[in-house]
Amino acid sequence: MPAISLEQISKSYGEGAGLAGAGLVIPRLDLKIPEGQFVAFLGPSGCGKSTILRMIASLEAPDTGRVKIGGEDGVRGSHGENTRVSFVFQDPHLLPWRSAIENVRLPLELERTSGDHTELSRQALERVGLGGALDKMPHQLSGGMKMRVSIARALVTQPHILLMDEPFSALDEVTRFRLQEDLRMFWKASRMTVVFVTHSMSEAAFLAERQIVLSQRPARILVDRVSSLGDERDEHTRASLAYAQEVRELQLRFREGEEGAS
Ligand code: ADP
Ligand code: MG
Numbered sequence: 176m177p178a179i180s181l182e183q184i185s186k187s188y189g190e191g192a193g194l195a196g197a198g199l200v201i202p203r204l205d206l207k208i209p210e211g212q213f214v215a216f217l218g219p220s221g222c223g224k225s226t227i228l229r230m231i232a233s234l235e236a237p238d239t240g241r242v243k244i245g246g247e248d249g250v251r252g253s254h255g256e257n258t259r260v261s262f263v264f265q266d267p268h269l270l271p272w273r274s275a276i277e278n279v280r281l282p283l284e285l286e287r288t289s290g291d292h293t294e295l296s297r298q299a300l301e302r303v304g305l306g307g308a309l310d311k312m313p314h315q316l317s318g319g320m321k322m323r324v325s326i327a328r329a330l331v332t333q334p335h336i337l338l339m340d341e342p343f344s345a346l347d348e349v350t351r352f353r354l355q356e357d358l359r360m361f362w363k364a365s366r367m368t369v370v371f372v373t374h375s376m377s378e379a380a381f382l383a384e385r386q387i388v389l390s391q392r393p394a395r396i397l398v399d400r401v402s403s404l405g406d407e408r409d410e411h412t413r414a415s416l417a418y419a420q421e422v423r424e425l426q427l428r429f430r431e432g433e434e435g436a437s
Contacts, residue, residue: 177207177208177243177245178208178210178211178212178244178335178368179206179207179231179242179244179336179368180206180208180241180242181207181231181240181241181243182205182241183203183204183205183239183241184201184203184204184237185201185203185204185238185239186200186201186235186237187199187200199392200223200226201223201227202394203240204394204395204396208368208370210245210335211366211367212368212369212384212385213359213362213368213371213384214369214370214371214383214386215371215372215378215379215382215383215385215387216228216372216373216387216389217373217374217386217425217429218374218391219374219390219391220374221391222389222390222392223389223393223394226394228262228340232262232338234262244260244336245258258335258336259332259333259334259336260335261329261330261332261337261338262329262338262339262340263329263337263338263339263340263342264325264340265341265342265345266345267313267321267322267325268325269321269324269325270313271312273312273313274311274312275300275305275308275310275311275313275316276296276297276300276309278313278328279296279300279327280292280295280331281328282331282332283295283296283332286332288332295331296327299330299331300323300324302330303323303324303326303357304357305323317350318345318346318347318350319350319354322343322346325342326358330365335367335368336367336368336369336370337362337367337368337369337370338369338370339369339372340372341373343373344373344374351378352413355381355382356408356410358382359382359408363406371383376422376425377422380402380404380418380421380422381408381418384401384402385400385401386398386399386400386402386425387399388425388428388429390433397429397433398428403417403420403421403424404417404421
């Protein structure tokens with residue numbers, strides 16, 4: 176059963192709404208994402224990637240069509256009413272007056288989850304390597320550490336679906352590589368479904384089992400391919416021939432798609 180199913184969804188903004196209008200961002204998009212898959216969305220800036228994620232998260236409704244989570248309308252399905260969806264944004268969005276652990280605890284407080292909120296939050300921070308920074312305030316943390324807190328806050332509810340919108344694009348390369356490797360580890364440990372938006376082909380090639388490349392707005396699917404890299408990916412993968420070929424393949428398919436679309 177797909178974890179996420181988009182059926183003929185379309186979305187326009189402002190002047191020129193409708194399927195033929197200038198405001199069209201998403202034109203009748205169909206897509207199924209199986210449970211447990213790690214998918215990367217690639218596409219030029221402004222093509223509609225964040226709009227698609229917001230519709231998957233039910234933060235925004237499509238003009239036409241349906242978003243099904245686990246087979247049902249809205250956020251429910253094979254995990255009953257309780258399909259949990261978490262969102263990680265490019266900006267970590269930490270509350271500056273709350274410590275790291277207090278930020279991570281926030282979704283548990285808001286959802287009135289049972290259990291020991293402080294203990295669950297401590298474990299989530301340990302998992303992202305911040306066991307020693309529980310009481311640090313956001314201004315005391317580096318960009319990479321803030322992003323780790325943001326990821327811990329997303330993981331603390333043990334989501335079935337994790338949506339990530341260019342979460343690493345503001346980080347330096349060393350930090351980004353570490354976080355990519357750690358994210359693969361979290362995914363493998365939990366087998367949650369991950370939808371990861373990026374404009375980096377090398378990032379999409381490293382992280383995802385499946386890569387979907389979107390065209391310029393209105394966003395059509397140019398490429399939908401399965402990765403040929405194995406399941407084990409670490410820092411050595413980046414220097415491998417298989418990985419270089421994977422990035423190259425993605426670039427070629429992207430170009431073919433662009434030429435085909437124009
Ligand atoms: P991406 O994430 O791929 O860069 P977005 O999904 O953010 O693109 O935006 C796609 C297009 O929709 C852009 O042209 C953007 O200006 C427009 N858009 C997005 N959100 C709104 C909104 N709330 N109101 C008007 N236009 C919007
Ligand atoms: Mg965006």
